[in-house]
Amino acid sequence: MKLTKTQIKQIIKEELEQVMNEVELEEQEAIQEEADASAKQELIDAMSVPMK
């Protein structure tokens, strides 16, 4: 199968976009995990306070 230069460029572009999206998603997940860990601790601290 012969590919034209334009097609190769398109394939590379799509692959790159996919990889970039995955990296972005992983980064977002890592940020969210970090935020959740901090929120979890904040919640534990709030719950030890008596309800007065």
Place this chain on the structure above:
Amino acid sequence: MKILIEGTFDSESQINPTVRKAFAKVNKFLTGMDEKIKAEGVPDIAYMILEKLSPVEKEGFIKIIKSLTLLTSGNVEMVRNRGKTWDRKKAQRWKRVSSPVSSNILYMLDFDVNSIVTAEDYKQASIHLSQIAGKSNIEFVSRFDHPMADGLPVDADTKQRSTQRDKARYDGENISILYRGLNDLPYSVIRYMITAKEISLGNACSSSTDVDVAQAFAGKRRDGFSALFVMSNPKKIGVDARQFSKFSIEKEIIIKGNFVVESVFCKTMHITESPFQNTVLTADGQKSIFENEAKKTMIELSQIGHKITVEHLDLIGHFAGRKFQKSNNLYFIFKGTLQ
């Protein structure tokens, strides 16, 4: 006055069974007693129960009272950080931080209530609460456990098995459901709470047997989100602080463990309403936000802000959000089981 010297804490995470029973009895028989009588001195009934304890058991009882006192009316932050922020200049005497009944009992047990609460006391309280709050320390006490009871297992008047009846009442009403209110929560925390299927309660969480106490606390501050945990407690986890807390009106139970969320409800804050009245959205607590539209909507509503505006109503539709009260706080109720 003799001062009991505290040794290192037991490696066991259980309260001595005799001490646990005595603690439950004192709790039970002080319930409903006039606060003035409790403040005057150790009530006779408590005296009769406590005098039977051995010196080691008395020390165990003192440990419980001291730990509960520091969490309920001492400095919570210092219990949390194990006394690291303790300041000699701000340190108070035990008789100042404890409730009148706790102070009287400590005095009766030969503990010097005029001594200063130390950093070590906070450290020990933190360790102790962490050891005991996750266990089932709340015991059933029948009227026949009263030191002056004649020991008959049957009620003389009704000829019924009163112990069983007492137990049924105790199981049904006493601590089978615990409540915890939270106020002023930021978006990050409420988001975490909505997405979590299981919420850790930390080493010592303060809860109440009274829903009104928890709801009043949830609605106390309006600068952030409000939330309420409605926790069924089949294992009777916790340490009963109701009779020993300086703020007995809070009906406080100290608990530790994990709260498994079964349902999440979203409504506006209204402290006089029943928690499940006028809910706008309901979600399955065990489903993730990817499989549950209601959870996703709750997060989107929270993103807009904690006070209900037209934007909130636009998001879910004015008809769907007709029970929302504008300018009131968003209020999330988490119903589940304590494990």
